Amino acid sequence: MNKDSSQAGQAFHQKLGEIIGTKNVLTGEKATAPYTVDGLTPQAVTYPATTEQVANIVRAANESRITLVPWGGGSRQESGPCLNAADTVLCLKNMNQVVELDAGNFTVQVQAGIVNDELQKQLAKEKFFFPLDPFYTERSTIGGEIAVNANGPRRTMYGLVRDLVLGVTAVTPTGDIVHTGGKTMKNVAGIDLCRMYIGSWGTLGVITEAVLRLFPLPETSTGLYITFSDPEEAFRLVGQLLNSPLTPSAIELADSAAGQKVAEATGSKLNDGEVLLIVNAEGPKDDVGRHRKDIASLAEANRAKTTITLEDEEASRAWKVYRGVHEAMLGDNSSTLQGKASVPISKLGDMYKETKKISASHGVKTGVTAQCGSGILYTYLTGTPEKLVNITGVLKKAAADLSGFFLIESAPLSFRKEVVILPPRSDYRLMRRLKTEFDPKNILNPGRLVGGLR
Numbered sequence: 001m002n003k004d005s006s007q008a009g010q011a012f013h014q015k016l017g018e019i020i021g022t023k024n025v026l027t028g029e030k031a032t033a034p035y036t037v038d039g040l041t042p043q044a045v046t047y048p049a050t051t052e053q054v055a056n057i058v059r060a061a062n063e064s065r066i067t068l069v070p071w072g073g074g075s076r077q078e079s080g081p082c083l084n085a086a087d088t089v090l091c092l093k094n095m096n097q098v099v100e101l102d103a104g105n106f107t108v109q110v111q112a113g114i115v116n117d118e119l120q121k122q123l124a125k126e127k128f129f130f131p132l133d134p135f136y137t138e139r140s141t142i143g144g145e146i147a148v149n150a151n152g153p154r155r156t157m158y159g160l161v162r163d164l165v166l167g168v169t170a171v172t173p174t175g176d177i178v179h180t181g182g183k184t185m186k187n188v189a190g191i192d193l194c195r196m197y198i199g200s201w202g203t204l205g206v207i208t209e210a211v212l213r214l215f216p217l218p219e220t221s222t223g224l225y226i227t228f229s230d231p232e233e234a235f236r237l238v239g240q241l242l243n244s245p246l247t248p249s250a251i252e253l254a255d256s257a258a259g260q261k262v263a264e265a266t267g268s269k270l271n272d273g274e275v276l277l278i279v280n281a282e283g284p285k286d287d288v289g290r291h292r293k294d295i296a297s298l299a300e301a302n303r304a305k306t307t308i309t310l311e312d313e314e315a316s317r318a319w320k321v322y323r324g325v326h327e328a329m330l331g332d333n334s335s336t337l338q339g340k341a342s343v344p345i346s347k348l349g350d351m352y353k354e355t356k357k358i359s360a361s362h363g364v365k366t367g368v369t370a371q372c373g374s375g376i377l378y379t380y381l382t383g384t385p386e387k388l389v390n391i392t393g394v395l396k397k398a399a400a401d402l403s404g405f406f407l408i409e410s411a412p413l414s415f416r417k418e419v420v421i422l423p424p425r426s427d428y429r430l431m432r433r434l435k436t437e438f439d440p441k442n443i444l445n446p447g448r449l450v451g452g453l454r
């Protein structure tokens with residue numbers, strides 16, 4: 001850093017102290033190193049507590065051209081196209097309050113820094129839950145989940161972030177506060193700015209509050225853990241389930257590399273080439289009972305090898321093991337990459353087959369999980385950098401041939417720096433213009449998202 005920018009930085013840190021108090025502004029290697037992202041260590045980390053404080057910080061940063069990185073739980077900062085600057089981290093961990101639980105209208109208004117699991121605990125006391133369940137809910141915040149449009153298995157029954165988030169309060173990159181959407185189900189007149197913030201990766205604004213849709217806690221839940229020797233039979237069962245009057249809350253699949261520990265947790269086992277299908281159902285006891293019976297019969301008709309049914313606490317324990325798969329597969333192995341293929345639901349079996357064929361021909365170790373109700377296939381690929389570059393190119397083509405796309409969600413930094421990780425699309429020019437219009441000085445998450453659009 002040159003002398004001028006160092007002086008500008010110090011003046012900015014002083015300003016931050018005036019806005020939120022010096023104890024909420026940390027500088028120095030020890031405090032800032034844990035917030036290193038994409039190889040960039042910020043010079044300061046700030047902990048605002050209100051939307052107004054965020055707005056004042058962003059306004060000051062915009063005036064001084066200081067780049068800002070919004071930070072939720074930090075569970076997935078190193079994803080997507082790389083940042084190219086990160087002067088100050090705006091950590092929302094102190095913005096962790098439930099602002100208003102409106103039981104009559106099935107909504108809750110929260111500050112964006114509340115951790116998903118913590119919110120669920122508070123809601124459960126009132127017999128509600130919020131059905132957004134991405135991988136890392138013990139750490140990820142509601143703001144972070146909205147920012148990256150993170151969905152989980154329960155989307156099969158309850159829908160996506162865009163169906164579950166009714167309103168967002170955000171601070172624009174120039175420091176204005178905007179309220180979009182609201183408590184009502186129909187709450188947009190004109191362009192839906194609330195949805196614009198969903199999946200904008202913190203490049204168009206800092207989300208500070210959100211209004212979320214709630215559901216009553218289900219009376220009971222069940223999980224069927226079904227193994228198949230032939231994956232095709234598992235995908236056939238998925239098609240039949242989706243075309244039946246049954247309404248499972250989640251239908252997940254794991255191959256033997258990804259699903260072994262889950263199978264073991266249920267007292268079962270997966271041999272090479274076999275797959276595990278998990279079908280969850282929740283709701284009133286009678287409905288769940290019918291699901292349990294009908295799904296088991298369908299599984300048998302599709303030559304399932306084993307079917308194990310777990311209920312309530314047992315079901316939650318096995319489900320927790322499944323939810324740990326993503327982290328276990330990525331582990332500490334710096335040469336593992338996580339890709340995500342999204343294809344029409346009916347083509348998921350074909351994408352699975354193609355992925356296996358391609359991995360074998362490229363000599364790349366691969367684990368697979370799938371959200372079958374949404375046509376999403378996660379691949380965990382381990383290999384040398386050259387092999388990973390080659391295989392991801394082929395997987396992109398395979399997904400495109402099936403009318404879908406393949407993107408790289410998580411990868412070693414060196415890989416993310418060199419390889420185009422997002423799929424080609426025709427609307428990137430418009431996205432770039434939106435970014436320039438909202439953030440003319442490019443201070444919010446510079447490089448992220450728009451920086452990777454080719």
Ligand SMILES: Cc1cc2nc3c(=O)[nH]c(=O)nc-3n(C[C@H](O)[C@H](O)[C@H](O)COP(=O)(O)OP(=O)(O)OC[C@H]3O[C@@H](n4cnc5c(N)ncnc54)[C@H](O)[C@@H]3O)c2cc1C
Nearest residue numbers: 072073074075076077079134135140141143144150202207
């Ligand atoms: C592109 C992407 C897609 C993902 N999709 C899925 C998925 O489909 N299913 C799944 O289970 N998991 C998914 N994940 C992983 C996951 O759910 C994240 O771990 C989680 O949502 C991040 O929450 P966090 O609070 O830890 O945010 P962080 O890891 O702290 O931040 C993640 C990103 O969001 C920005 N951000 C964080 N908070 C805010 C805020 N309040 N306002 C504006 N920007 C903010 C950050 O700047 C950063 O770019 C995805 C992750 C990424 C990056």
